[in-house]
Amino acid sequence: MSASRKIAFVGLGIMGKPMAVNLVKAGHHVTGFDLSQASIDTVVAAGGHGAASIADAVKDAEVVITMVPADPHVEAVILGEGGVLENVGAGTLVIDMSSITPQTSIKVGKAAREKGVRTLDAPVSGGEAGAIEAVLSIMVGGEAADFAEAKPLFDALGTTVVHVGPDGAGQTVKAANQLIVAVNIQVLAEAVVFLENAGVDLAAALDVLGGGLAGSTVLNRKKANMLNREFAPGFRIDLHHKDMGIVTDAARAVGAALPVGAVVAQLVASARANGDGPLDHSALLRGVERLSGREVK
Amino acid sequence: MSASRKIAFVGLGIMGKPMAVNLVKAGHHVTGFDLSQASIDTVVAAGGHGAASIADAVKDAEVVITMVPADPHVEAVILGEGGVLENVGAGTLVIDMSSITPQTSIKVGKAAREKGVRTLDAPVSGGEAGAIEAVLSIMVGGEAADFAEAKPLFDALGTTVVHVGPDGAGQTVKAANQLIVAVNIQVLAEAVVFLENAGVDLAAALDVLGGGLAGSTVLNRKKANMLNREFAPGFRIDLHHKDMGIVTDAARAVGAALPVGAVVAQLVASARANGDGPLDHSALLRGVERLSGREVK
Amino acid sequence: MSASRKIAFVGLGIMGKPMAVNLVKAGHHVTGFDLSQASIDTVVAAGGHGAASIADAVKDAEVVITMVPADPHVEAVILGEGGVLENVGAGTLVIDMSSITPQTSIKVGKAAREKGVRTLDAPVSGGEAGAIEAVLSIMVGGEAADFAEAKPLFDALGTTVVHVGPDGAGQTVKAANQLIVAVNIQVLAEAVVFLENAGVDLAAALDVLGGGLAGSTVLNRKKANMLNREFAPGFRIDLHHKDMGIVTDAARAVGAALPVGAVVAQLVASARANGDGPLDHSALLRGVERLSGREVK
Amino acid sequence: MSASRKIAFVGLGIMGKPMAVNLVKAGHHVTGFDLSQASIDTVVAAGGHGAASIADAVKDAEVVITMVPADPHVEAVILGEGGVLENVGAGTLVIDMSSITPQTSIKVGKAAREKGVRTLDAPVSGGEAGAIEAVLSIMVGGEAADFAEAKPLFDALGTTVVHVGPDGAGQTVKAANQLIVAVNIQVLAEAVVFLENAGVDLAAALDVLGGGLAGSTVLNRKKANMLNREFAPGFRIDLHHKDMGIVTDAARAVGAALPVGAVVAQLVASARANGDGPLDHSALLRGVERLSGREVK
Structure with a gap:
């Protein structure tokens, strides 16, 4: 002690x-x-x-x-x-x-x-x-x-x-963490809509995806949210929106390109503009559903 | 048996x-x-x-x-x-x-x-x-x-x-796998350049990132490639380029939006156009370095 | 003769x-x-x-x-x-x-x-x-x-x-035409939502924008559609969706990167998935409104 | 008077x-x-x-x-x-x-x-x-x-x-102007690389493109820069980089989604990181050339 x-x-x-x-x-x-x-x-x-x-x-x-x-x-x-x-x-x-x-x-x-x-x-x-x-x-x-x-x-x-x-290095790593998490959630959401639209058994698909190179902590922890469309936070989109602002500003300050990060920052902002700010960040799925013309429950 | x-x-x-x-x-x-x-x-x-x-x-x-x-x-x-x-x-x-x-x-x-x-x-x-x-x-x-x-x-x-x-469901899940893997690699690459440009201790940062919600199989398996700029395949960018073509075509066929997947498909194509096709897909890092004006070794 | x-x-x-x-x-x-x-x-x-x-x-x-x-x-x-x-x-x-x-x-x-x-x-x-x-x-x-x-x-x-x-050169130029048109419409739509959200007088703003370096044939011809939310075709989003498929395939075939074209191809596909396929391509505005959480009339 | x-x-x-x-x-x-x-x-x-x-x-x-x-x-x-x-x-x-x-x-x-x-x-x-x-x-x-x-x-x-x-409305319109100009330049640059890679007669192609719906003030005024790879400013990328920061911040403040604007902001930043900051903004063409694996003169 x-x-x-x-x-x-x-x-x-x-x-x-x-x-x-x-x-x-x-x-x-x-x-x-x-x-x-x-x-x-x-x-x-x-x-x-x-x-x-x-x-x-x-x-x-x-x-x-x-x-x-x-x-x-x-x-x-x-x-x-x-x-x-x-x-x-x-x-x-x-x-x-x-x-x-x-x-x-x-x-x-x-x-x-x-x-x-x-x-x-x-x-x-x-x-x-x-x-x-x-x-x-x-x-x-x-x-x-x-x-x-x-x-x-x-x-x-x-x-x-x-x-x-x-x-500042602590903040930079925290920002990188939020960048990776947001993008990993977003691509999982894109995959979910793709799989469902194609008529695939989503639960089985996520199991096999989780076991290979596509596996991630995001997939493990957010799978249930996406399968059940259950988005009680967790970590709120409002907060992740704030964090994506930090990431893009900080990357700009050090001259690092974030082509994917910048797109996801817009999608997080879009989620918030659509009223999803108080939901868990796994609710980025709802944005992909909107883009894909699906009913969002 | x-x-x-x-x-x-x-x-x-x-x-x-x-x-x-x-x-x-x-x-x-x-x-x-x-x-x-x-x-x-x-x-x-x-x-x-x-x-x-x-x-x-x-x-x-x-x-x-x-x-x-x-x-x-x-x-x-x-x-x-x-x-x-x-x-x-x-x-x-x-x-x-x-x-x-x-x-x-x-x-x-x-x-x-x-x-x-x-x-x-x-x-x-x-x-x-x-x-x-x-x-x-x-x-x-x-x-x-x-x-x-x-x-x-x-x-x-x-x-x-x-x-x-x-x-077709098997192919759809395989395509989703390649989508998630490519995007998870790309965002890790963006994070690496951001962290390095900011003067952070990259190895320490990747350790802490790997232990939290940003953790992924990609991070675990590709971390060494990125730290050491060692891109012997592994899975070649040429093959991932073919797969991103499958993903974008298949998603188009079922009306699923892939805003991030589409950007990453372009970045994989760009890697290939820059001669990185025979390298491991973790070499997407080289593309982020090029975008960020860094010397690519 | x-x-x-x-x-x-x-x-x-x-x-x-x-x-x-x-x-x-x-x-x-x-x-x-x-x-x-x-x-x-x-x-x-x-x-x-x-x-x-x-x-x-x-x-x-x-x-x-x-x-x-x-x-x-x-x-x-x-x-x-x-x-x-x-x-x-x-x-x-x-x-x-x-x-x-x-x-x-x-x-x-x-x-x-x-x-x-x-x-x-x-x-x-x-x-x-x-x-x-x-x-x-x-x-x-x-x-x-x-x-x-x-x-x-x-x-x-x-x-x-x-x-x-x-x-094939004729087709390539036609494809390039459709690429430029789609992107010029999309960015005009982003500007329109940005201006309206900020409380700007849109008609006055489009007049001044049209007179400077931001001017374009798209702005001249599609301004009224956007101001009045009147999207009778014109050129249908369904057809532009087909054309964006041609553009992205053709660019892929010749190794040209289309980072912005690829995003816009997704947004055109999204418009179609949301039922806007029969409308004029200026209706990409509706997609930006959806992303921005606005009511789409 | x-x-x-x-x-x-x-x-x-x-x-x-x-x-x-x-x-x-x-x-x-x-x-x-x-x-x-x-x-x-x-x-x-x-x-x-x-x-x-x-x-x-x-x-x-x-x-x-x-x-x-x-x-x-x-x-x-x-x-x-x-x-x-x-x-x-x-x-x-x-x-x-x-x-x-x-x-x-x-x-x-x-x-x-x-x-x-x-x-x-x-x-x-x-x-x-x-x-x-x-x-x-x-x-x-x-x-x-x-x-x-x-x-x-x-x-x-x-x-x-x-x-x-x-x-603030004047600033908003100026920001929208810079948004549209940057994106119109970027897509023109994508089209140029696409056309050249496909073996098209670029000067002839730009003439016909300029006469139709793809026409724009950017195309008219920046065509020569792109054809001749002559990028004396004009309006410097450094300044446009500052302006893209204003656009993205301002759009964020009013809840407007800029999916394409955000990507282009990254590409402008990338141009600057690659040393093109003092060049005319038409030099975004150089970024597309880099992405496409072409030698940049």
């Missing part, structure tokens, strides 16, 4: 709250802050502490973790007035676990370094269930020494924890 | 020859025919028999298996002058294991039925190694009773043997 | 009938054949002659013109049993004005040459109105001398008559 | 400088500001006036025109510290003629309105030559009354001046 650390945790939403609680359970001194007092209360009830502001939360922290929805929130919480950087001392380690663009993580890292503050970008995958059960995958960008220091904390939150490169 | 059957095997190429030999090993009476006498000799040496023509090969056969390169060969060998249908009696079971369009399989099935001949379409995946080791996946279209009768023969050739629907 | 020629005209459909009549009007001796006696009667009423079979129509002809729906009809009418090649003498000039794949035109040219028969492929654009008013564009592939000989006949049918290369 | 107005002109680059001079020539009192003193001197030499800062330039102006490279510059110059809004009085009319995202124009309009300042967004097309010769197309968003007031000024700068809707 690692030594207990003094941690400030800012952003106690669907993901942040169970993560903060898991850090408490691992023996750390965790002070939580969120705009929702109820979320703070949950952390306190688990044995943690509450704060009235970011300044209050971070003032004695060795490590600050932020977990907020998108780029503007990260900029506000870390770089903004009354934010983390204004209120921590040199040497503090700030770990942003939000999923945002690599460019913003790089900007945050640079601003922090100018004040002697260290940062890691450490987005996660695995969803709410992964957060609660502490089995997240965590992709970390930043300095190797800072990663080593933070590793015990990450181990309290997830099971796959990998240092993948410098500032 | 199943009862010994009298089998004619037409088409003893890279795939057909080891398959015929495996049927001999399983105790069947196999008469092989091919334009290459050397291939026939191999089957004879394994304990089978040779024939001087299709007519000669099929004259006493209970089951005829064909394994030839493409649609025109199937049409010539089964429907053509001096072909299988002209030389077999009513009740014979003709199993075409070539990878062709579902439309041609349907046409063959119809022509055979008019003569009282039964057919199955039973394309395979797994490549030369799978054929030699008798671990192919076999996707079978046709009547359930005919499938049941042929099942013991298929079991001598592969480990995953699935009846997926009526005439 | 050119010398009168003895012409056999095979295929008197929506396009062929008025073309045959225009050749009669230009002073030629035209013998028409079609499966519809009514169509033959129209040509006779205009001063032409009728025939009871292809053989009958072509037996004394100096020039044979064919105008049929698709590749299989051209193969049957020219190469098939009882077809043109069986019934004409060496030296006859056979002009196929159907819109088919360049590959079939090349095949026809080769088969004819073996019998000493000369061919041109000469597909047209301009539609039924262009055929009636003799203002077609005619794109001609074949030998220059044969083109020169046929030029006076073409001038009786159209106003833009161009020799564009060897056998 | 319209009444003389007191105009501040901020941003005297390739476009802004000749535009400011044209306003001087039209009899207006023009005070120019730019970071380049040489540019200011040119305006002064033409009969205008110079200023030492934005504050200095706008202090007595009735109308302020801004013409800067991109969104951040507009935000800095109009909304930033020491910028236009801080230094003008209520009632001033601020016309931003830069090409930026509609979203930023909307934001600028809102911020201005809160201070009683009126705005128009009025991007142009027509390039440097159009600016010098005062033949620009000007697409204007904002209030009708403000457009009416500004109309005489626009008439001194261009020949096509259209009010297309509320705040």
Whole structure:
């Protein structure tokens, strides 16, 4: 077991709250802050502490973790007035676990370094269930020494924890993950409509496909959604739409061509425009059905 | 062990020859025919028999298996002058294991039925190694009773043997397999260039990606090719190009939209036009490098 | 005025009938054949002659013109049993004005040459109105001398008559025409939905767009269809769907990449799958509306 | 002739400088500001006036025109510290003629309105030559009354001046223009490679294509570039790359699907990544050549 650390945790939403609680359970001194007092209360009830502001939360922290929805929130919480950087001392380690663009993580890292503050970008995958059960995958960008220091904390939150490169690299890998997942779902959806239109026994076909080179985690986990047209999330198309924006922007920033990724980004956007935003991303199947002139149930 | 059957095997190429030999090993009476006498000799040496023509090969056969390169060969060998249908009696079971369009399989099935001949379409995946080791996946279209009768023969050739629907259904599933594989490779290639351009540690990134929802058999098996830029086949882009033609034609025939499949078909064609046809299909990575202005080694 | 020629005209459909009549009007001796006696009667009423079979129509002809729906009809009418090649003498000039794949035109040219028969492929654009008013564009592939000989006949049918290369070149240019038209319509449709979603005055916007580098014949001629959602054909999506099949096959045959053409081919197919086949091709707008989650009227 | 107005002109680059001079020539009192003193001197030499800062330039102006490279510059110059809004009085009319995202124009309009300042967004097309010769197309968003007031000024700068809707509408139409132009160029490039690969006489083919429904201003103006592989700008791919970013962001913001636009945005980015950024946008042809495995000269 690692030594207990003094941690400030800012952003106690669907993901942040169970993560903060898991850090408490691992023996750390965790002070939580969120705009929702109820979320703070949950952390306190688990044995943690509450704060009235970011300044209050971070003032004695060795490590600050932020977990907020998108780029503007990260900029506000870390770089903004009354934010983390204004209120921590040199040497503090700030770990942003939000999923945002690599460019913003790089900007945050640079601003922090100018004040002697260290940062890691450490987005996660695995969803709410992964957060609660502490089995997240965590992709970390930043300095190797800072990663080593933070590793015990990450181990309290997830099971796959990998240092993948410098500032922003965690975000880049998270973006690549979302790119691959969206495209793997889309092509599975195209295959399903093709197979059904041709009168094939879909369940049998997916079994044989899953056993060969066409097999994938997407096929394993989303097969039932597609067979049953059952699209309760899971991971919402609205969120994947946000992520495809990050992917295409980030790829553009580094000059990488995404001919297929760009098409799928449009199809995810189309799903959302058709009202499928709250459904699981396997509902990309509905878009292929619409394109193929089929009734969408 | 199943009862010994009298089998004619037409088409003893890279795939057909080891398959015929495996049927001999399983105790069947196999008469092989091919334009290459050397291939026939191999089957004879394994304990089978040779024939001087299709007519000669099929004259006493209970089951005829064909394994030839493409649609025109199937049409010539089964429907053509001096072909299988002209030389077999009513009740014979003709199993075409070539990878062709579902439309041609349907046409063959119809022509055979008019003569009282039964057919199955039973394309395979797994490549030369799978054929030699008798671990192919076999996707079978046709009547359930005919499938049941042929099942013991298929079991001598592969480990995953699935009846997926009526005439042509085997070909449709094979086409869907190639569609999914090509797209999964392409998006992995896009992700690799994106990750490298962004300065990420690629090996570490692929490890973490493989462990989550982005994981796939393609990622597992093709990761090393991409990391090392080592593209010895494997499955050649030339063959995948042929298969993408089948997929797009077949999807068009049944009114299924393949927005992503169509783009990837162009990228496979582009790879071939750039001289990458003889390389493994993981060399789609080279196309993304070209699009991204990178030097292609 | 050119010398009168003895012409056999095979295929008197929506396009062929008025073309045959225009050749009669230009002073030629035209013998028409079609499966519809009514169509033959129209040509006779205009001063032409009728025939009871292809053989009958072509037996004394100096020039044979064919105008049929698709590749299989051209193969049957020219190469098939009882077809043109069986019934004409060496030296006859056979002009196929159907819109088919360049590959079939090349095949026809080769088969004819073996019998000493000369061919041109000469597909047209301009539609039924262009055929009636003799203002077609005619794109001609074949030998220059044969083109020169046929030029006076073409001038009786159209106003833009161009020799564009060897056998099949006329079809290739026709295919390129359909490619450009489909894509120009599609992007105009994307722009229209984008402009409307953004609350722009569409009519004013299309006026200014038409006056600059974004201007096109498609914009001029299809603007009203899009503004008024009025999609009476015009040129039907069903026909453009056939043509996109020709384009993608022909490009594949010569190793040309069509990344955008391939996507648009899918969108044309999608329009057809959604029941828009009988509408004018400007109805690709409806597909963009569906993708954008808008009500399609 | 319209009444003389007191105009501040901020941003005297390739476009802004000749535009400011044209306003001087039209009899207006023009005070120019730019970071380049040489540019200011040119305006002064033409009969205008110079200023030492934005504050200095706008202090007595009735109308302020801004013409800067991109969104951040507009935000800095109009909304930033020491910028236009801080230094003008209520009632001033601020016309931003830069090409930026509609979203930023909307934001600028809102911020201005809160201070009683009126705005128009009025991007142009027509390039440097159009600016010098005062033949620009000007697409204007904002209030009708403000457009009416500004109309005489626009008439001194261009020949096509259209009010297309509320705040941001001018930018939206400019974005749509760039979308259509890029796609029309791309499909022309695909057609060119297809035609050449098939052995067609390209010049003859483009003539006949230009005369029919495939005709476009792009075909007319860019034909020579493509025939001669002569890609001196013209309009640089680097700039079109910026514009495709605006288009895709803006379409995303209003929920419009751009399946073809998104692919072309990738191909423009690819051209840039391959070093073609400084070439005319007709050099998208080089990308199709690369995809088709042809030597690119």
